[in-house]
Amino acid sequence: MSTEALAAVSEINPGPVIDAVLGYRDTAAMKAAISLDLFTLLGEAPATAATLAARTSASQRGLRILCDYLAVRGIVEKRGDRYQLSPTSAVFLDKRSPGYMGSIVDFLASPEMVALWLDDPVAYVRQGGSLGLANMSPENPIWIKFAEAMVPLVIGSAEGLAAEVATWPNPPRRVLDIAAGHGFFGIAVARAVPDAEIVALDWPSVLKLAERNAADAGMAGRYSTIAGSAFDVGWGSDYDLVMMPNFLHHFDHETCVLLLRKARASLAPGGRVLAVEFVPEEDRVSPAWPAAFAMMMLATTQRGDAYTAKELGLMARDAGFAGASVRPMPPSPASLVVFED
Structure with a gap:
């Protein structure tokens, strides 16, 4: 040999x-x-x-x-x-x-999540998604667990988004935080932009946690809420910034376009839409963390995915934007997605 x-x-x-x-x-x-x-x-x-x-x-x-x-x-x-x-x-x-960040085990290794992953993986591969909990389950206690446990994993990207917003020549004064969860994306922007007023949208039970976090951060006077499903309730209008952090990856292309159209319609003149996403390269196997995230979406959502920059650009154009740009936010594995008008 x-x-x-x-x-x-x-x-x-x-x-x-x-x-x-x-x-x-x-x-x-x-x-x-x-x-x-x-x-x-x-x-x-x-x-x-x-x-x-x-x-x-x-x-x-x-x-x-x-x-x-x-x-x-x-x-x-x-x-x-x-x-x-x-x-x-x-x-x-x-x-x-x-x-x-030890608290992430309370959500990522919770019985609900482990069951979604392991009970019948063949089923969600065959179906192209999970028919279990997914993210459309209203008022499910798992989302309280998520909001409480996952803060250490997202705080870096929240601060990265806020740092970007703080550099704008005209910082936003009215900000909508979609699927606010723990509230820390809105809170980070409020810290970075002292005149900003934050409106958080999520399920009523989750918003109680976001409101507590905002109060603890001294932001209660600049923090209000809209309770309900992002698909069903009105969002209001005249926002200088609509944030969609860690949200679009739960849905298919058509649903993301619907949400982006709704976000665009909610903007004041000159307003912007920002998302935070795990964005793999076009080969879909690199970088490792964003690429592997697609498997999590397969196991836990009906039609979610980790979208490439090209796919996010197509969503943007289908929703009426000129396009989308993707910017890394190291050391977080997440990227900032800017939907450009």
Whole structure:
């Protein structure tokens, strides 16, 4: 056998296949570690399994196996019999860190989401979408869980959008936040533009959370709401900015066009529409995070997708805009989409 053939054979191994099939191990390990506050304890000081068992009232054997698994996955590091945080987990998994995002497990690994993913994946592949929860389920408690849990994952893109808006020669004074959820996109704009008044639209139960967050941020006097479905209620008019953060990807092309037309009709002269989306390249397999997001939409929505810049441009033109431009917002994997009149 040639050297080239031997090299090719040596690169073939079943590891990636097995890891893909057993992906639920990672979910389970992270859910257990976050629930036990393991990462915050390790952030205080490196510790043995025995020390962690005493502090968590969990089994020493269980913690030893869990921590070893996390070390294998690169989430924690092991020195002798002591475990410590990796640089990444120190930033994102220690509750004392400003970058803490452990709360995302409450939504992304919730029983509702796990069931949508795993109960019958063949069905949503065959159907081209999920007939389960999707995003059209009115007043479903999952959206409260989403709004509460997912803030750490979106706060960077909210601040990126607000920073862009703050550079405009004529900053917006009247802003509509569609599917406001936790409210932090509107709150970020209100912080960046002191004269801006925010109108948040979402289900009534979700808006209670957004209003609390706005009040905590000192924005209550500049924050009002419209309760109901974005498809059914009136949005009002004369907005200098309509924001659609993390919303269009839940729908097919035709529904996105309908929403964009409604947004365009709600604008004051010179107003703008901005969206936040995970935008893959035209090859649909890069960058990894935006490209993989399409699978999440397949499993959890009826017709959602991760749209390319070209597809977003077609939506824009079908809705009456001149086009759409896409701008990365690092370090977030999301992009800012500007619908241009």
